[in-house]
Amino acid sequence: MLKQILIFVTTYLLVSSEDQFRTSSSVLHAKTQPKNVAFEDFGNYSGQSSTGMNYKKTYFISRYFKSFWPESKSICNSFNMELATFETLDEAQNFVTILEKNEYFKANGRFVLVDGVTDLQGSPAEWYWTNSGEKIPYSIPWAAAQPDNFYNNEPVLSVGRISMDDKVGFNDIPANYAARFACQKTELIKN
Numbered sequence: 669m670l671k672q673i674l675i676f677v678t679t680y681l682l683v684s685s686e687d688q689f690r691t692s693s694s695v696l697h698a699k700t701q702p703k704n705v706a707f708e709d710f711g712n713y714s715g716q717s718s719t720g721m722n723y724k725k726t727y728f729i730s731r732y733f734k735s736f737w738p739e740s741k742s743i744c745n746s747f748n749m750e751l752a753t754f755e756t757l758d759e760a761q762n763f764v765t766i767l768e769k770n771e772y773f774k775a776n777g778r779f780v781l782v783d784g785v786t787d788l789q790g791s792p793a794e795w796y797w798t799n800s801g802e803k804i805p806y807s808i809p810w811a812a813a814q815p816d817n818f819y820n821n822e823p824v825l826s827v828g829r830i831s832m833d834d835k836v837g838f839n840d841i842p843a844n845y846a847a848r849f850a851c852q853k854t855e856l857i858k859n
C-alpha cells in the first residue's frame with residue numbers, strides 16, 4: 669500500500685512538473701493546430717547553402733515524446749519532414765543558440781537527435797548527413813570533450829547539454845538512446 673502511494677505521488681509530481689512548462693501559448697498552439705500537436709515549432713532559420721540556394725527552415729521538436737535515432741528519422745519522414753540537418757556552420761550555431769535560449773529545453777532537455785551519422789571507421793571519424801549522403805562540410809561545433817565515441821558505440825549526432833549546467837553543443841550518442849528529436853521543414857526561396 670505504501671509503495672502504491674509513493675508511486676502515485678511520484679507520478680503526480682512528474683506529471684505536474686511537466687505541466688508547468690506547458691505555457692498558454694503551447695496550449696493555444698495545440699488548439700489551433702491540432703495536426704502538429706506532437707511537435708513544437710522551436711525556431712526558424714534563413715540562409716544560403718554552399719551551392720548558392722537560398723532557403724528557409726523551421727525546426728520542430730518532439731516535445732512530448734522520445735525515440736531512438738532510426739525511428740526518429742522515420743517519424744519525421746512520416747510527418748512529411750526530415751530529421752534536422754545544418755547546411756552551414758552558421759545554421760549549426762544558430763540551432764545551438766535556439767536550444768540555449770529555450771526555457772523548456774533548459775528545464776527538461778538533455779539532447780535532441782539530428783540527422784548526422786558516422787561510420788566509426790576513420791580516426792578522426794567522418795560525419796555525414798544521411799538525407800544527402802554528403803560529408804558534413806564544416807567543423808562541427810562539438811560540446812566540450814566530444815565526440816568521444818563512448819564505449820565505441822556512438823554513431824549518431826545530437827545537440828544538447830552533457831550535464832544541466834553545460835553549454836549546448838553537438839555530441840555523439842548511441843543509436844539506441846531514446847531522446848527528443850528535431851525534424852525540419854525546408855522551403856527553397858527563388859531569387
Ligand SMILES: *[C@@H]1O[C@H](CO)[C@@H](O)[C@H](O)[C@H]1NC(C)=O
Pocket residue numbers: 709710711712726
Ligand atoms: C517561424 O516562422 C513562422 C512563420 O514563417 C512563425 O509563425 C513562427 O512563429 C516562427 N517560429 C519561431 C519559434 O519563431
